[in-house]
Amino acid sequence: AQSVTQLDSHVSVSEGTPVLLRCNYSSSYSPSLFWYVQHPNKGLQLLLKYTSAATLVKGINGFEAEFKKSETSFHLTKPSAHMSDAAEYFCVVSGAGGYNKLIFGAGTRLAVHP
Amino acid sequence: DADVTQTPRNRITKTGKRIMLECSQTKGHDRMYWYRQDPGLGLRLIYYSFDVKDINKGEISDGYSVSRQAQAKFSLSLESAIPNQTALYFCATGTGELFFGEGSRLTVL
Numbered sequence: 212a213q214s215v216t217q218l219d220s221h222v223s224v225s226e227g228t229p230v231l232l233r234c235n236y237s238s239s240y241s242p243s244l245f246w247y248v249q250h251p252n253k254g255l256q257l258l259l260k261y262t263s264a265a266t267l268v269k270g271i272n273g274f275e276a277e278f279k280k281s282e283t284s285f286h287l288t289k290p291s292a293h294m295s296d297a298a299e300y301f302c303v304v305s306g307a308g309g310y311n312k313l314i315f316g317a318g319t320r321l322a323v324h325p
Numbered sequence: 326d327a328d329v330t331q332t333p334r335n336r337i338t339k340t341g342k343r344i345m346l347e348c349s350q351t352k353g354h355d356r357m358y359w360y361r362q363d364p365g366l367g368l369r370l371i372y373y374s375f376d377v378k379d380i381n382k383g384e385i386s387d388g389y390s391v392s393r394q395a396q397a398k399f400s401l402s403l404e405s406a407i408p409n410q411t412a413l414y415f416c417a418t419g420t421g422e423l424f425f426g427e428g429s430r431l432t433v434l
Contacts, residue, residue: 220365245422247423252427252428254417254425254426254427255368255415255417255423257422257423260422301368312370312383313423315367317366317367318365318367
């Protein structure tokens with residue numbers, strides 16, 4: 212069975228410092244992995260996705276994630292946080308039903324301080 | 326206009342009442358989904374639909390029903406609402422990349 216674990220429920224950084232949001236997954240086959248962002252009172256928006264091409268995936272707004280099969284991880288990073296990055300982030304793995312069965316992590320709330 | 330529109334955005338109702346949440350999309354995708362979001366639990370799939378004639382249960386379909394009225398419209402119903410159905414509900418469409426509505430916040434008293 213597929214599962215996804217976001218290792219931190221809350222992350223707080225200062226503006227201009229790096230961001231690291233951690234995600235581990237479990238899958239019995241080569242998965243597709245996604246990061247979505249949810250700003251307050253908004254729906255979710257795709258940041259980036261991994262679908263077995265390059266292991267380093269670049270997304271929108273300067274975010275990127277690296278697929279590490281040996282570590283079953285798909286951590287999200289950004290070199291320099293901006294105030295507008297404050298939001299909730301979800302790591303998502305495709306389940307046995309492919310894109311029909313996306314499995315969401317519990318979410319990581321990112322706070323960015325001046 | 327938003328690609329995925331949900332109505333109502335907020336609703337307060339009482340236990341036992343019937344509630345319908347509506348969703349329409351302009352992305353032209355065949356696949357549509359209803360998710361429920363609870364704090365600390367992420368999003369969980371309630372129902373999904375490949376097309377007008379194909380509707381499937383997700384992981385938490387008990388207490389919910391859906392109707393796919395057209396390619397662009399997918400509604401979620403709670404026949405007899407109960408307090409533990411208080412949550413934020415999202416409609417989405419797409420394959421691979423999902424496009425989400427802004428959510429419908431439902432409170433059942």
